Amino acid sequence: MGLTCADELVRAGHDVTVCDPSPGAGATYAAAGMLAPAGEAWFGEELLLRLGQESLARWPSFASSLSERSNIDVDLRAGGALLVAGDRDDLEEVHRACRLLDDSGVRFEELGRRELRVREPRLSSRTVGGAFLPDDKQVNPRRVVDALLAVLGDRVVRQRAVVRKDGVALEDGTRLRADVVVLATGATGLPRVRPVRGEIVRVRTTDAPACVLRARLHGERVYVVPRRDGEVVIGATEEEHSTNDVAPIPTVGGVARLLETARALLPGLETAQILEITARDRPGSPDNGPLIGDVPSDGPARHLLAGGHYRGGVLLAPVTAAAICAYVAGRETPPFVDAFAPDRFNALNRDEDSCT
Ligand code: GLY
Numbered sequence: 001m002g003l004t005c006a007d008e009l010v011r012a013g014h015d016v017t018v019c020d021p022s023p024g025a026g027a028t029y030a031a032a033g034m035l036a037p038a039g040e041a042w043f044g045e046e047l048l049l050r051l052g053q054e055s056l057a058r059w060p061s062f063a064s065s066l067s068e069r070s071n072i073d074v075d076l077r078a079g080g081a082l083l084v085a086g087d088r089d090d091l092e093e094v095h096r097a098c099r100l101l102d103d104s105g106v107r108f109e110e111l112g113r114r115e116l117r118v119r120e121p122r123l124s125s126r127t128v129g130g131a132f133l134p135d136d137k138q139v140n141p142r143r144v145v146d147a148l149l150a151v152l153g154d155r156v157v158r159q160r161a162v163v164r165k166d167g168v169a170l171e172d173g174t175r176l177r178a179d180v181v182v183l184a185t186g187a188t189g190l191p192r193v194r195p196v197r198g199e200i201v202r203v204r205t206t207d208a209p210a211c212v213l214r215a216r217l218h219g220e221r222v223y224v225v226p227r228r229d230g231e232v233v234i235g236a237t238e239e240e241h242s243t244n245d246v247a248p249i250p251t252v253g254g255v256a257r258l259l260e261t262a263r264a265l266l267p268g269l270e271t272a273q274i275l276e277i278t279a280r281d282r283p284g285s286p287d288n289g290p291l292i293g294d295v296p297s298d299g300p301a302r303h304l305l306a307g308g309h310y311r312g313g314v315l316l317a318p319v320t321a322a323a324i325c326a327y328v329a330g331r332e333t334p335p336f337v338d339a340f341a342p343d344r345f346n347a348l349n350r351d352e353d354s355c356t
Contacts, residue, residue: 002184008321019161024145030280055319070147086217165299187281195281207268
């Protein structure tokens with residue numbers, strides 16, 4: 001998120017320094033890279049769906065500009081996603097999701113048992129139906145980070161920074177004065193943001209599915225994202241954690257559930273080779289929507305948040321970067337961005353106070 005905002009600000013002519021001891025090593029490192037506003041859509045989150053659609057529309061030009069400038073192919077792929085159900089209850093949830101997409105004008109195609117397996121013959125014969133989401137896409141987030149680091153070059157300072165009234169102080173004691181500080185620190189250090197742990201497994205197989213699969217099998221959720229060269233990302237667990245926890249470490253229980261569900265979905269994964277198991281914390285907010293915009297600052301430097309993107313950081317990076325750029329320039333932002341201003345929770349606080 002921070003690197004994308006920095007890139008957009010540099011392209012708008014601003015003098016930018018990114019302070020991060022290990023850029024791309026947070027939630028992005030575990031992200032599967034699904035650009036999936038339709039696949040992630042849920043009731044009560046219609047504004048988030050809208051924001052996601054706006055960002056998805058920006059991805060093709062962002063990806064091609066980034067690939068051209070960095071000479072790194074970020075592997076943006078269209079091809080859609082399949083929602084897959086393992087039993088009647090799971091299928092009922094797919095139907096509910098489709099009704100929501102219908103109300104929001106998003107394209108989908110409901111599929112019966114046979115139609116589903118015609119689209120993806122590798123699926124278990126026990127799957128009962130689903131839906132195809134033609135507009136969802138995917139990208140390789142680690143390649144995106146490499147590309148952003150290449151274009152930002154020595155604007156990235158690999159040090160921790162502490163926010164000061166007039167800018168930031170680096171851990172080596174250097175003070176950087178700034179007109180604006182954009183806070184994009186992921187799951188740590190942002191107001192209202194809580195860590196939601198996720199575990200993923202990367203495998204290599206000769207039997208990868210043709211497109212992204214998002215399945216619910218007897219209530220267990222799993223997604224399977226095919227990449228180049230037979231690599232497949234299997235994700236992701238979801239677990240709330242206290243902010244005091246130690247660094248995210250994968251657990252036997254979480255990984256076993258993921259692998260069992262993925263193997264039940266795609267029997268061909270039986271012989272897949274495990275390449276990597278990773279856990280990271282997603283940055284969740286009280287309403288699961290991002291925090292984009294001004295927060296109070298007690299000094300001359302203005303503070304903007306670009307955080308709390310929860311399950312959608314990769315998807316929402318381009319629209320967030322454009323919004324941050326607009327805020328910095330004092331330009332108007334569209335209502336679908338203003339809906340995610342950090343001060344929306346101030347009203348929540350007042351309501352809570354009046355109830356107690
Ligand atoms: N966007 C997928 C996840 O957060 O696991």
